Amino acid sequence: MARFRHLISIDDLNRDDIIHILTKAESFEDVARGKIKSNLLEGKILANLFFEPSTRTRMSFETAMKRLGGDVINLTAQEISSIAKGETLADTVKVISRYVDAIVIRHPLEGSARFASEHSEVPVINAGDGAGQHPTQTLLDLYTIMKECGSLEGLKIALMGDLKYSRTVHSLIKALNLFKNKIYLISPESLRLPEEFSVDAEEVKLEDVIEEIDVLYVTRIQRERFPDEEEYRKVAGSYRITLKVLERAKESLVIMHPLPRVDEIDVSVDKTRHAKYFDQAFYGVPVRMAILCEVML
Numbered sequence: 001m002a003r004f005r006h007l008i009s010i011d012d013l014n015r016d017d018i019i020h021i022l023t024k025a026e027s028f029e030d031v032a033r034g035k036i037k038s039n040l041l042e043g044k045i046l047a048n049l050f051f052e053p054s055t056r057t058r059m060s061f062e063t064a065m066k067r068l069g070g071d072v073i074n075l076t077a078q079e080i081s082s083i084a085k086g087e088t089l090a091d092t093v094k095v096i097s098r099y100v101d102a103i104v105i106r107h108p109l110e111g112s113a114r115f116a117s118e119h120s121e122v123p124v125i126n127a128g129d130g131a132g133q134h135p136t137q138t139l140l141d142l143y144t145i146m147k148e149c150g151s152l153e154g155l156k157i158a159l160m161g162d163l164k165y166s167r168t169v170h171s172l173i174k175a176l177n178l179f180k181n182k183i184y185l186i187s188p189e190s191l192r193l194p195e196e197f198s199v200d201a202e203e204v205k206l207e208d209v210i211e212e213i214d215v216l217y218v219t220r221i222q223r224e225r226f227p228d229e230e231e232y233r234k235v236a237g238s239y240r241i242t243l244k245v246l247e248r249a250k251e252s253l254v255i256m257h258p259l260p261r262v263d264e265i266d267v268s269v270d271k272t273r274h275a276k277y278f279d280q281a282f283y284g285v286p287v288r289m290a291i292l293c294e295v296m297l
Helices: 015-027 056-067 089-096 112-117 135-149 167-176 229-235 267-271 277-296
Strands: 045-050 071-075 102-107 124-129 156-160 182-186 201-203 215-218 254-256
Touching: 015 135, 015 277, 045 056, 045 089, 056 071, 056 102, 056 124, 056 277, 089 102, 089 112, 102 112, 102 277, 112 124, 124 135, 124 277, 135 167, 135 215, 135 254, 135 277, 156 167, 254 277
Parallel strands: 045 071, 045 102, 102 124, 156 182, 156 215, 182 201, 215 254
Antiparallel strands: none
């Protein structure tokens, strides 16, 4: 029996649920790499409803579904759909949920995924709702930490960049709260974590913790989340990881990024032992395989 019908928020999962998904994801790695063929989802159809641009999330869901023998239909261009004619999100979901076995939705409005789940005949997976939640990204982030650090507990983890608007951070910090880690927050004052997140974390400067942290999770300064251009310009480019910054880092430091990046991590860092963000992107495939199987089988 599935542990959950919809996956809208990381709050929908407890610690055991998370470990269950990550363990299942590990069993799918060879399938995700194309080394083993699977037909677990043969005959199933997934709908990707993306009302915001996406590359990694949409394509990793599509890859996951096809590697498992299923098929995918995509709605990515709002202007060529019935929505451009004035159809409501509720009606769109009601119709499409009658065509498919599950829906993945990304939408610019916070709460839209929860709303969609209330009108869907099939499971709904939130692929990002505005500055709200992005639970599947969180699960692949946790999987990356588990794989690269060997554990999800007892770590010192720094979250750096846009902590105010980043839905990846908002979901991740909630999940990290379920495990025993030391959390550091590094951001411009205007992009600090919102006060409603009651988490045990310490605001620091990177140079004060670079020698001791196990994971550095970097996020870009997101122009599209800012209410005005002037606020964005004040902080754009204010945080940047370079080889110089990493001179005092632990040899085992893991650097993560949900991507896309702009200039917050210099390309010279890509060749270091610390860079794990491209592996992190791949891990989205087995993790999303596990989620799709959980809601469809």
